[in-house]
Every structure is written in C-alpha cells, then in structure tokens.
Amino acid sequence: MPISRGVVQAWFPTPIYYHDRLISEEENEKCVEHILKIKETTKSGGKDWKTDVYNTHLTHDLHTDDIFKNLCNVIKEKTTEFAKELGSDAEYNIDESWFNLYNEGDYQEYHYHPASYFSAVFFFTNPGNSGNLVFRSPLEPDMLPLKNGQMNDFSWRNCFYNPPAASLIIFRSSLMHMVERCKNKTPRITGAFNFV
Secondary structure (H helix, E strand, O other), X not given: OOXXXXXXXXXXXXXXXXXXXXXXXXXXXXXXXXXXXXXXXXXXXXXXXXXXXXXXXXXXXXXXOHHHHHXXXXXXXXXXXXXXXXXXXXXXXXXXXXXXXXXXXXXXXXEXXXXXXXXXXXXXXXXXXXOOEEEEOOXXXXXXXXXXXXXXXXXXXXXXXXXXXXXXXXEEOOOOEEEOOOOOOOXXXXXXXXXX
C-alpha cells in the first residue's frame, strides 16, 4: 500500500471583489463634475479621523443624491453577487456613503467600518502616483513571523490595489485597510459605501 501525501487546505480565505470599469466614462465624468461642485458648498466630514482628507462622511450621502443613483444601484447589485458567492442570499442596502478627495500628501490610516456587513470603494479618479489602497491580512499582526519566509498565497500580509478610474472593490467591513500617502498632482477621488 503506497504512503499517502498530505495536502495544505485553505480554510479561512479573505475574499475581495474587484470589477474594473463598472460604469461608462461619460457617467463617471458626470459624477466627478458633480463631486467637484459639492466640494465647493459642503464642509468636510470625517470627524475624529486622524487625517484631514476632504470627505463628505456625514455631510453628503451619495446614495441619496440622484446623480449617483445608477452607480449606487450597480454597486448594490455587485454587492449582492459577492454576498451570494460568500453563501448569503440576504438583501444588503447602502446605509452610508460619501466621497474622499485626496490631494498630494494625503493618506488614510488603517481602519475598518464597524456596524456594516460589506464596504465598497469606487474609484472616480485615480491619477498617476496615487496612493495604493492597502488591505491587511486578518492574521496580522504575526507575533512570530516564519524564518526565511517567502510570500505566497498562504502568507501574504497585505494586498494592494491601484486600479483605473470607474473601478470597484467590495470587501467585508471588518477587513483593515488604508490608503498610502499620495503623490498625485490632480485629485484622487473615491466613493465609500457601507452596507447593512
């Protein structure tokens, strides 16, 4: 009888949904124009954030603004698809939404989105030298990293996204994430969406 071989099984994966060019260039440009108008008349939100990135958290909800209606519907549809992939056929709805406008030197510290099931980031613009969106493994911090460790599918500590404009990323809201310091010369504009 031959000796059997052991296998490595992945029991606790960290799924992240990615979709590039979610809406048309024309619709995206219309959203960007509207965002720049909102910025002229709306004070920045994000109370108690460590950074001073201009945002409309609790000062202007995207999902209650008709200009973003189609985008929000599409993001909800993709979140539903993602939830089904994770084994949930429940309905999830946008509870909070805002935009962030990153100029040169701006960043966002590591954080998560409490009291939400899913969170999404939509990239309205993402010019050259924008900071990466970084996700940290739920297994971090690793109190005793492996000796001579080489990164592979079982050992990554971070993953990075820097997609083209009109791209969408959806993730479980408990996943820690941040934005690296930006070096872009024109604004990096993202939308943030929380689902309950």
